[in-house]
Amino acid sequence: MQKIKTDILVIGAGSGGLSVAAGASQMGADVTLLEGHKMGGDCLNFGCVPSKALIASGKAAHGQADAAPFGVADVEPQIDYAAAKDHVREVIAQIEPMDSQERFEGFGVRVIREYGTFLSPTEVQAGEHVISARRVVIATGSSPLVPPIPGLDQVPYETNETIFDLRYKPEHLLIIGGGPIGMEMAQAHVRLGCKVTVIEGLKALGKDDPEAAAVVLDGLRAEGVEIAEDAMVSRIGGRAGEIEVETQDGRTFTGTHLLMAVGRKANIDRLNLEAAGIETTRAGIKVDESLRTTNRRVYAIGDVAGGLQFTHVAGYHAGIVIRSALFGLPSKAKTSHIPWATYTDPELAQVGLTEADARKQHGETLEIARFDYHHNDRAIAERRTTGFIKAMVVKGRPVGATIVGHQAGELINLWSLALANNLKMSQIAAMVSPYPTIGELNKRVAGAYFSPRLFENQMVKRVVRFVQRWIP
Known part of the structure; x- marks a missing residue:
């Protein structure tokens, strides 16, 4: 085992972790960054960036099909779904260098491409390394929540971590979950020539202002998206290419592909938080207003902290932690302006x-x-x-x-x-x-x-x- 001592140990190279690592290192701290999967985290590879790129493809197709009001003849867009996914890949590739290991090593950050696991309140193991740090920042993010619906384990399904690798256009995409991810993917796919059904157990876009949400939902329905609300899924059956979703009220929906978009869960399973004396909640890691965990040496930021799950929140949290961990200044996270x-x-x-x-x-x-x-x-x-x-x-x-x-x-x-x-x-x-x-x-x-x-x-x-x- 190789032992490392560092000022700041950052676990997770997503948006929040990278912001802490870059800022702390450039301000003179000795920084070690752990990442066992992809640099850039969910946002770059599976979330914000690829979803907005696919939305842009859908927008381009919709513009061709809806140009008559501007004095330009409508045409049926010739959609190449695989080429749209190439566009997604190209967008990710263009942004990737900003989150790359090489760039952060250029800042002076020690980057170790391993997952981190707490051995004690003061030590973390990452592969062959045992790291002790003055301050630790957990920025491991979140992953798609896949609920234990009967039959789901018997059929193929997509999440936001796999949908962008799909090369063949779904004939009929079933989406379980009517939140922002589900509705964005629904509109992108219907504009790219797919039939789309969204199945939501409560109300679609239910966390938003109802009057505003109704405007969005009316627009999606007008474009051909079927939105089934108050449709709590009870069972999933069928096979690849013919998937059936049954709801508690007796409705049945059949499609060729299934996308699970019911929410997110904090990535804490690998961390062995008990060894570090870090408490958790149902939403993630328990933190105070300064984003400190129950282990005063350890902070948690972004999705894993169990609050608002947005990339820009992780970036905001990074600034709070840098102020506290580097300068010892009081700094509290607010949500009222997010x-x-x-x-x-x-x-x-x-x-x-x-x-x-x-x-x-x-x-x-x-x-x-x-x-x-x-x-x-x-x-x-x-x-x-x-x-x-x-x-x-x-x-x-x-x-x-x-x-x-x-x-x-x-x-x-x-x-x-x-x-x-x-x-x-x-x-x-x-x-x-x-x-x-x-x-x-x-x-x-x-x-x-x-x-x-x-x-x-x-x-x-x-x-x-x-x-x-x-x-x-």
Whole structure:
């Protein structure tokens, strides 16, 4: 066994782990990074990057089939599913060097391509190495959750870790799970010429604002996606090419391929956390506001910490840990300003409180400011008028924003900035947006908040009349 002493040991080379390793090493710490699978983790290899690449292929096909409103003849797209997967591979390959072992070794990081297992509260084994570190950061991420549905082990099925390697277009794709992953993959595949059925045990996009989710679901249904809600799966049967999914209420769905998209589970099985005195919860590793585990030398970040499971959250967590572990400064993770987006068409994005949560928390002090896409000139020009923005406002400050529509994932950035910095609606209203842009919608929401105060306020009208009458 080779013994290594290091300042910072990072277990997992996904988004969060790489951010910690790069930042800590470049600031002068001795850093060791463990990765037993692929550099870049789930996001690069199986998640955010390949899914958005496949969505882009679907968007290109849909554009050919839906061009008539712009004066361009509709054509039936000639879809090469394998070539679309080549596009996915090329996108990953273009980004891979940024997450490569060579790049991080160039930063001075010691990279060991092995899984890590705790031997004690202070030591971790990785292959032939035993590592002791002043601080350990667990960034092992999450994997697809595959529930023990009767019969599932008897049929072939895909997860997000395998679907992007599929080279032959599914004739009829069954997707169990109507969350963001399921809905994104449903729309991408229906646009690439597949028949698609989504089977959701509760409500599709059930964690999002119901009004906004309905806009997305109506759009997907209009494109041909069958969405079965309140359809709790009871059994799976059949064989390759003819898979049957039965639900508790007696419905049966038959398709050629099956994608499991019911959620994620934290990657903790290999870690031997008990040896390190690290407690877990049903969602992952137990952490405090500083992302410390029950072993004060060890932090957990990203998906494995059991909170919001987004790549950008892992990156945010990395900054919290660097501040604490490297500089000994107090630093706490918040969630109130964390946005998320579902990259369907139309997109759906959220930051802070939804309308329902804001009403529960703030009651009569809550105000809703809203602006619809069909009043935006750029949206009209591009025939992207479906959707709306609504901001939840308390005492002049936004506490949440919901956006559904074209480029919602881009528009939500401003509201995340507002919540992170406790901005007022007046500061958003003071922004000048170039005309005509989709981004102007954000300013118009602020305008919608102030309009009643200006145009329906009798005192304002009396002041204006006085000024016009008496001030030269």
